[in-house]
Amino acid sequence: MTEASATASIEVGVDPATAFKVFTEDIDLWWVRGPINFFDAARATAMQIEPGVGGRILEVYSPPDDVLELGKITDWEPGALFAYRSSVDDTETRIDFEAIDEGCRVTVVQSLLPGGEKAFYFWRNVIHWIPEWLERRHDVPREADRLAIALYYEDPPAAARWLHNAFGLEPWNGSDPSWIELQVGSRSIMLFKLTEKRVAQLDHAVWVYVDDLDAHFAHSQENGAKILSEIHQHGYRSYDAEDLEGHHWTFTQARPAMP
Template identity: 45%
Template sequence: MSERLISSEVEIAADPGVAFEAFTAELDLWWVRGPINFHDSARAIEMRCEPGVGGRLLEVYDEAAGDVLELARITAWEPGTRLAWQSSLDDVETEIRFDPSAGGTTVSVVARIPADGLDRGGTAWVRVVPPWFGDWCVRRDSADRRPDEIARLAVGVYYERPVAAARWLADVLGFRYLGELPEEKDSSADEPDDPPWMEFRIGHGSLMLFKLEGERHGAPSHVPWIYVDDVGAHFDHARANGATIVEELHDKWGLPLYVTDDLEGNRWTIAQARPTMR
């Protein structure tokens, strides 16, 4: 077996020096917290990149006790140009390049798996850097400088066609998907028709989509409430894109809201957010 390469890239509206600093020093700010985004999600409190060759990429559990998981060792540290590390958990080598572009910087990620080498998750950076770091760089000038921790309440919704549902929720209701929306596979294909994990982030809340096994019984008994910045514009967009409106936009208890069913009949209440909501 020969060496395998996996790559991705993202355009950042900042110069290479700023992009490098944001990537390394602000790792804990752009790393998305979620149920499956750490090796030990129940204990992780920080993601850290130690500067310089020989520095470590760490998943921190207890700073005072020195309880950390070493993810990788830095092998190249060239501010504004290049960063590289060797995974401590498998055989994957990762290189990040910061190349000037017309819009700022092209951040390229290349993961190398040596011949007969193992990938136990080291290539994940190829998948997460474009959506997570790209999103952070769009928001960083005005974003809170505290890690964007998820709320204690998360919602899982089950669909016969979760990929189609994810695209509907993104396109019609404007929910923010964590990553690149998957494409629905041909039902006749041999490969699985659904990815293993699909997650939206709504404020600090995590909305997860799962495959419905078996038949759906009865009318929906749980109705999630989603708060949006401009419920009037949101209502107009949803209706224009074919949403099944159950209750028109109206005031209830002084709160503007509307109710809609999605493509599989799950019900959602969309309400106006207060200016202070995060």
């Protein structure tokens, strides 16, 4: 059953006007370029919010005139709030900017519309990128590296906390139990929930980003790789293969801006 709403809140050490500007005008600076942080990660080059009522929230592709409209703004009060109606699911989202002693509290409430059935509650996973970017904006890479690691655990949130506490790995998204992304320099380690389909000997996989996924898929087939799943799309385009000793590999279409 889809949740009726999802709420997330952060505190930043700037005034509401600055926080509003950072959230809206600077979204392309603080939005992390992870492999599952876009609806179509293979083509995404930027995130953009057009100011004012009627403005659009966009995922920008290459060529630059190709976009995915994520929503249309319904309320726009700089330094106070903005709201939008989603174009990709059945939700509406309100973002409030409240002055506090230490700066500003930013609260996002994403709600399922009456009669709605589909909801992508992603803000609770990404809103914390804003204070992290403000604190470390000179060090945080805008693009993830082409090599990422996927690890599978029975309890991904507990594993993420342990990896952070023990090894100092930094989070790139929130504590959604379905997946958690950790940062290692410009590389990401993605933690997924272990399912019955994966046995203990196959509790990890390697992700590699390639320029031409279709050509890579054909080459793998021609050279004897066991294809576990053909090319499919879920935000990112990818396929899964098994090497000569049974290790699992995921190959994913690189975005145009990836170094």
